[in-house]
Amino acid sequence: MRIICPLCGERGAEEFVYHGDATVRRPHPDSSAETWNAYVHLRDNPAGRHSELWYHAAGCHAWLVVERDVRTHEIFAVTLAQDVALARRPVTA
Amino acid sequence: MSTASETFPREIAAPAAAVSTRPAQPFRLAEAAGVDRKNLLDFTFDGQRYSGHSGDTLASALLASGVRLVGRSFKYHRPRGILSAGPEEPNAIVELRDGARREPNTRATVAELFQGLTATSQNRWPSLRFDVMGVNQFVAPILAAGFYYKTFMWPASFWEKVYEPLIRRAAGLGRASGSHDPDHYEKTTTHCDVLVIGAGPAGLMAALAAVRAGARVVLCEEDFLLGGRLLSERRMIGNRSALEWLREAEAELRAAPECRILRRTSVFGVFDGAYGAVERVGDHLPVPPMFQPRQRLWRIIAKRHVLCAGSLERPLVFGDNDRPGVMLAGAVRTYVNRFGVAPGRRAVVFANNDDAARTVADLAAAGVAVAALVDARAEVTPEISRIAEAAGAKLLAGARITETRGRLALRGAVVTDAAGTRHNFDCDLLAMSGGWSPTVHLTSHHGGKPVWSEAKAAFLPPSHLPPGMAVAGAATGDPLLADCLASGAQAGAEAARLAGFQTSLPAIPETDGESAELQPLWRVRGGKGKAFVDFQNDVAASDVALAQREGFRAVEHLKRYTTLGMATDQGKTSNVNGLALMAEFNERTIAQTGTTTFRPPYTPVSVGVLAGRHRGHEFRPTRLTPTHDWATEQGAVFVETGPWLRAQYFPRPGEADWLVTATREARAVREAVGLCDVSTLGKIDIQGPDAAVLLDRVYANNFASLPIGRVRYGVMLREDGFVMDDGTTARLAGDRFLMTTTTANAVSVSRHLDFCSQWLWPELDVQMISVTEQWAQIAVAGPRSRAVIEGVVDAGFDISNAAFPYMSCAELTICGGLKARLFRISFSGELAYELAVPARYGDALMRRLMEIGKPLGVTPYGIEALGVLRVEKGHPAGNELSGQTTAADIGLGRMMSKTKDFIGKAMAQRAGLTATDRPVLVGIRPWDRAARLRAGAHFLARNVENLAANDEGYVTSVAYSPALGHWIGLGLLQRGTERLGEVVRAYDPVRGGDLEVEIVSPVLVDPTGDRLRG
Incomplete structure (x- = not known):
């Protein structure tokens, strides 16, 4: 599998470390135990297109959001995780 | 000449008298497209000397020497000869070379001959000609499909100890060398615009088209010569011979700067975004060339890929179709035309298609008598009649071969014609052709299912191909040479265009006429002998029928039950025939029956090449500390900690074992000063x-x-x-x-x-x-550590306890201007420092500290002593930070802030993690102070049964404490903090220990911390 790192270009998947689902959001500290349990343990396993976090461990150390079809390994988009995270939440402490 | 078959072995056995001269090659012909007759090579097979030429395979050289019998079949130990001339070979499976380089289960048909090659037949005892297990063929009825599932069922305990070893010995393939492979292997990656797989007519045209467009091309050919079937046929391209055209095409590609030609390279798999290929760099040589690997694994990343893998001929399924001398018709042409070898003196050709008539013509042209052309079709074209007539072959249309004769070699065949009349032919060669199956393996490595074409009687590439792949040539199901050249050119040009190059279609040369018309014949009915479908696994038509009767009707069940299509050839010659028979027995179509899934690898890949350099100590990189050379000089014993090699202890002469050494080193830290490289943190x-x-x-x-x-x-x-x-x-x-x-x-x-x-x-x-790699860091620990540090810090830096107390840090210079960082931290519990310098100064710093510390009794210590010191202080380390412990479990519960959010805070409040009966960190000491503790022992109360239900925790770390004079330990014990002073048992059923231990505070040395603050 080849992943196009936004910083380094196209690289083999062996340079990257897989983390998992990029759709889950870390809950507010005061959230219920159920919410925390869901964040830490519960994951959807869609057969098809998925949004995942990968880490360019043998490259620039950027965390990436990779849009991938988990059945075919086709990759649709790769974005810096920091950009995705900044875009979806206001800058707060 | 009449049947010579039984005389072949006598012929080759004869020249024992002439030791100094080379053995004759009685079946070598005058003309050969692909061997160098001037270059003679010696080799042995089963200890017998033979000769061949450069350009030969082991198979062609054996045939030239008159050797027909090359192996025994897997199950019935039937005599077998060479069936094919390529990677599909199911019979001629041999061991190559001797000693540590011995390589079992190698196909003689692709093993390139070299001077001094030794080859050995397999699966026979005591010899190939007389094989004791050959009796299996007479008890064949009980050895039918699934026999071991039925026969070796009871008692269950016999399976591993009795049945399996027996079966493995009886049905063995080759022997592994049992030694380390003396060769090395390597891996590499390449990128290109267009990858062309296969250098037959289609692949050559594809490569030419792409190269002319300016694309960067990699052309992979599994053979050692380019050309594919062109080497095997007598054809015309343009106005010249196909071989001449081939030479020109090859010359153009060689001259092209952006074309990499990889010969002896099998593309074995299509992966996500990359192709896997094995280049056999040194397999054709006695030993690999200097500085070259035996084999090289290629990872090929290409924008577009053109698969020109050709096709594989199918055998016909008739009684006793496995005798040595029965060969695929196309392979016969390969031996005659490419290798200049007559695979026999008198042939019968049996086919269901027009293509096999070439075999009649080529044999006749080479001077081999063709007794008959047996065509299963009721009517044949005038062209075929003409070829048969010109060859002097009796043409029998609408006929079948129903029997063969011979034991160690073919002696004759019985043909039953349309009227039911039997014709007896003497022959030592039976060329058969059931049509050609496109080599679609790689097309379905991404899950696409090959599609059955009734018109072409073949599985064609799926519509859903791996991304970027196009298929050209015979692999598409259109095997005619003209079509191959055209589809190759078209696919190559299109691939280059899609890769971003401006292209035009190259001119397609004319070819001589041909036909590949065929009428399927999946089996010959009515014969008495076993009609083999899968030669390598001894699966006969009757086994497919048996599987069907017993309910194993799906193709995947058929494969598992009968083993059809398994082993080294993966059913390259047998799959389609097997499926067709199952379809017939199920009264369904082949399209409905479907095919099994093709998965990588296409041909066997050695584990060595997949491992590459990653074996033994090179399995992964070893990281050395900055002071490694110094520690080596000190006689350190090293141990792997993660990827690092760290000094475990520094033995001195006379010290009996590591424990003595570690005890001395730990004591030196408590009483004087010690040095330890801690750069790996x-x-x-x-x-x-x-x-x-x-x-x-x-x-x-x-x-x-x-x-x-x-x-x-x-x-x-x-x-x-x-x-x-x-x-x-x-x-x-x-x-x-x-x-x-x-x-x-x-x-x-x-x-x-x-x-x-x-x-x-x-x-x-x-x-x-x-910055782990950038800084060397040395722990200087012990009551005299300050004096050592004083010796290196530059003037002006005050390291007095008042100016630089416990838990201070500073950036400073040492040794006259070297930038450094000093930390007053302590893992040992003593007055201690850690001094960091840029990594390249680590070695020099260690030597300087040793020098300064000499009068103070400085002692280097390894990680054994480090462990002793930290256990004495109750510091948790890897054994306690096991991933199953909470901060509270290891006594750090109060560190968790209540005033801020932090990673893990919410979940650490879970009921299970805050339960009061969780095992928590305690110290232990043996009640009998002379006793030795063992990590891993489990805590049990004194008067309970030794049951898991009574388990209260376990011992995580132990050490012999020089400070206390006895063994101590750390452990995780339920409600441990409430149980100080209690005596429990450390029960160790694995090593037989059952000790009473006292629960104490984890901090056993200097619990008030006076020493480290001093």
Whole structure:
């Protein structure tokens, strides 16, 4: 599998470390135990297109959001995780 | 000449008298397209000397020498000869070479001959000609499909000890050498615009088209010559022979600067975004060339891929179709035309198609008598009649071969014609053709299912191909040479265009006429002998029928039950025939029956080449500490800790074992001063206005309050509430911290920090990078450590206890201007420092500290002594930070801040993690002080049964404490903090220990911490 790192270009998947689902959001500290349990343990396993976090461990150390079809390994988009995270939440402490 | 078959072995056995001369090659012909007759090579097969030429395969050289019998079949031990001339070979499976280079299960048809090659037949005892297990063929009825499932069922305990070893011996293939492979293997990656797989007519045209467009091309050919079937046929391209055209095409490709031609290279798999290929760099040589590997694994990354894998001929299924001398018709042409070898003196050709008539013509042209052309079709074209007539072959249309004769070699065949009349032919060669199956394997490596074409009687590539792949040539199901040249050119040009090049279609040369018309014949009915479908696995038509009767009707069940299509050839010659028979027995179509899934590898790949250089000590990189050379000089014993080699202990002459040494080293630290390289601990430089904020969120305890110039011990949790790692972090400036991690977690903590700062809290203005590799760090520990440090720090730096107290840090210079960092931290519990310098000065610093410390009794200590010192102090380490312990479990519960959010805070409050009966950290000492403790022993109360239900925890770490004079340990014990003073048992059923131990505080040496603050 080849992943196009936004910083380094196209690289083999062996340079990257897989983390998992990029759709889950870390809950507010005061959230219920159920919410925390869901964040830490519960994951959807869609057969098809998925949004995942990968880490360019043998490259620039950027965390990436990779849009991938988990059945075919086709990759649709790769974005810096920091950009995705900044875009979806206001800058707060 | 009449049947010569039984005389072949006598012919080759004869020249024993002439030892000095080379053995004759009685079946070598005058003309050969692909061998160099001037270059003679000697080789042996089963100890017998033979000769061949460069350009031969082992198979062609054996045939030239008159050797027909080359192996015994897998199950019935039937005599077998060479069936094919390529990678599909199911019979001629041999061991190559001797000693450590012995390689079992190698196909003689692709083994390139070299001077001195030794080859040995397999699966026979005591000899190939007389094989005791040959009796199996007479008890064949009980050895039918699934026989071992039925026969060796009871008693179950016999399976592993009795049945399986027996079966393995009886049905063995080759023998592994049992020695280390003396050769090495390597891996490499290449990129190109167009990858062309196969250098037959289609592949050559595809490569030419792409190269002419300016594309960077990689052309892979599994054979050692380019040309594919062109080498095997007598054809015309344009106005010249196909061989001449081939020479010109090859010359053009060789001259092209952007074309890499990889011969002897099998593309074995299509993976995601890359093709896997094995280049056999040294397989055709006695030993690989200097500085070259035996084989090289290629990972080929190409924008577009053109598969020109050709096709494989199918055998016909008739009684006793496996005798040595029965060969595929196309392979016969390969031996005659390419290798200049007559595979027999008198042939019968049996086919269901027009293509096989070429075999009649080529045999006749080479002077081999063709007794008959047996065509299963009721009517044949005038062209075929003409060829048969010209060859002097009797043409029998609408006829079948129903029997063959001969034992160790073919002697004759019986043909039953349409009227039912039997014709007896003497022959030593039976060329058969059931049509050609496109080599679609790689097309379905991404899950696409090959599609059955009734018109072509073949599985064609799926419509859903691996991304970027196009198929050309005979692999498409259109095998005619003209079509191959055209589709190759078209696919090559299109691939280059899609890769971004301007292309035009090259001119397609004319070819001589041909026909590939065929009428399927899946089996010959009515014969008495076993009609083999899968030669390698001894699966006969009757076994397919049996599987059908017993309910194993799906193709995948058929494969598993009968083993059809398994083993080294993966059914290359047998799959389609087997499926067709199952379809017939099920009264369904082949399209309905479907095919099994093709998976990588296409042909066998040695494990060695997949491992490449990663074997033995090179399995993974070894990281050496900056003081490794110094430690080696000191006679250190090293141990692997993660990827590092660290000094475990420094034995002195006369010390009986590691324990004596480690005890001495630990005592030296408590009583004088010791030095230990601690560079392997992870070091992460964290900078930015929000550095303290980030630390507060990843550590359970507070770091924003840490003053500049101070160090704090921190513990970090995983988000699930368990402890992730611990270590000290120093504040070098308001916006700059230096974090240390455990050696084991250096990489994962660094990744975690990036995750937190980039993904969880992207708004934080903070940057970090690992500097583990950049800094050498040496622990200077013991009551005299300050004196040692004083000897290196430059004037002006005050290291008095008042100026530089416990948990201080500073950037300073030492040894006259060398920049350094000094930390007053202690893992040993003694007055101690850690001194860091740029890594390249680590060795020099260690030597300087040793020199300065000499009068103070300085002692280097390894990680065994380090472990003793930390157990004495009750510091948790890897055994306690097991991923299953909470901060509270290891006595750090109070470090968890109540006033801020941090990773793991919420989940650490879970009921299961806060339960009061969780095992928690305690110290232990044996009730009998002379007793030795063992880590891993389980805690049981004194008067309970030895049951898992009574388990209360376990011993995590033990050490012999020089300070206390007896063994001590750490452990995790349920409600341990309430049980100080209690005596429990450390029960160790694995090693037979059952000791009474006293529960004590984990901190057994200097519990008030006076020494480290002194």
